[in-house]
Amino acid sequence: MSDALLRALSTVQDPELHRDLVSLGMIERAELRGDVAQVKVNLTTPACPLKGQIEREVRAAVLAVAGVRELELVFGAMVRPPAQPPLPGVKHVVLVGSGKGGVGKSSVAVNIAASLAADGARVGLLDADVYGPSVAHMLGQGSAKITANTDRKMQPIEAHGMRFVSMANLTPAGQALVWRGPMLHSAIGQFLKDAAWGELDYLIVDLPPGTGDVQLSLTQTIQVTGAVIVTTPQDVALIDAARAIDMFRKASVPVLGVVENMSYFVAPDTGHTYDLFGRGGSRKLGEQFPLLGEVPLEIGVREDADAGRPAVLAHPQSAAALALRGVARRLAGQISVRTLADLPEQLPVV
Template identity: 75%
Template sequence: MREAVLESLRSVNDPELHRDLVSLGMIERIDVTPHAPSGHAVSVKVNLTTPACPLKATIERDVRAAVMTVPGVETVNVEFGAQVRMPTTPPLPGVKNVLLVGSGKGGVGKSSVAVNIACALAQSGASVGLMDADVYGPSVAHMLGQGQAKLVGNAERKMVPIEAHGIRFISMANLSPAGQALVWRGPMLHSAIQQFLKDAAWGNLDYLIVDLPPGTGDVQLSLTQSVQVTGAVIVTTPQDVALIDAARAIDMFRKASVPILGIIENMSYFVAPDTGTVYDLFGRGGAAKLGNHPLLGEVPLDPSARQDADNGVPAVIAHPETQAARALIQIAENLAGRVSVQTLSELPMAQLV
């Protein structure tokens, strides 16, 4: 019967990858045991390509329905594990995927989005690192409540990332005195980025998220030339002045052969807390003007999210019930799905089966 169950699962496709679970190597285990009075109980363990899979419920429903078509099956139990895939060549030792979060201009909430995505992925069960590559204006440490912490080295003379809210992070804010301006030219920026990437004890990570500085300058160039990047995410606000610069960021990544995993529209709308009326303060739907790229989600303008960032506890942890936090959690799941699609499209078939 086990063979019949396995054959039935060939009819179940991953909704995002559009291929069946068996050929994708996602079926880890099938157990068949007698079930009174004359049938069998079947237990199937499915290894998802990310613990943040946004379509887990759909896969469970389809697996259950397919196995129940096998004669003699009376009950079906579906378990889930997760194994984040990586490109053929890992970008860094122990790191499966490097994801860049960029924007064409400042003031669009890019760092806040990066911090919340990182924490949401970690809450789903993934191992996540966050690298603050905005050397001139680092804000990640403050948003994670670690502005006073200092980076230290280990016995191998590597920087040890600071841990907060389930993620590991590195920021220039934890290396330089508070309030001190860094007056550095390009070569020094390049050196700092190299140290953050390759002279840090990141350990084993499913995702290393890199919060880029605004624009299309030295840091972006240094990163794309130094490490294999799985893809980039563009954060923008809806108004045209932000979209113009976001389009430039997209063009930069295109020239650097970095795939665009999707667009996030931040401050997309505002919901009045007293009346529930929705206001499009900066317009809405502007991300659709950026070409044929997936929209990962729209994040409303929410004063509590700003307060959470100032208090050092990301919104997805401090107030997960708010509209902004729910949107960010959904964006993290959508991004994880896009990463799975991107990495699996690069792998030869022999590595999937």
């Protein structure tokens, strides 16, 4: 490691963590080869929302070092786990919930997971909506069946660069589950602990709507990193979202942010914007919690879900897909910020 380069890099702060890259242990390599500086920066998540800003500031700092004429900059990523990882091999468990049904919670959860995976993270997706599982259909795996591996653990199904488990892949199509609370608790425990999730940076959990048994079982079974609340702009949805937030507060689960889904609609023929459900109501919640994004209502998101391909992959340049990618990256940033609270003040250079 070059002392001159490390001194220069110590002036660059992570814009979300508000500490310099060197003390955060984000510099893997900082070497001088003649007048060429070779630097590798390990971001705290592959989905870093402010990578561009970090790159600009690193270039400015390094190229200001005497004798440096060129910079070869490489980025990696290392998602740090909390002090107490929730499951073996799983660094973060994030719950995606809503106070009521019909707000597009499952669609948001699927697209968050797909976006994080597309950015290079190791991602799992648990469909905990046992009574109304829809994740398998949205991923084009409705007819697939979960099998057991050689260790007699459930083998998650792989789709679009992630692993997932859903009750839809364990029961006959169209069969209703008539289960009481203890059976739900047992099923959730099996999904979490008896599935071969492997090494994951993030396990995204799609919760059923409301504040019932599944939510209680999850928060009592494992230590989760936090929750995301999905709502729509109208008052009735916001009232129910506030109830969901209160439930997580009572369960000591941090709320990482709010997503306003179906925020507005842009008519494809005229380009006129319609606020079908009002707009901006979630900003009231955003005064207490980060507003991760406002996702427009688009026909394509529904069509992509029915076709079994997340919108962020099927039509990545659509307005809804870009908003959902932003949601996922801001969420990853919030997770990094929360994890920082568990880190020592000074970390060794990697």
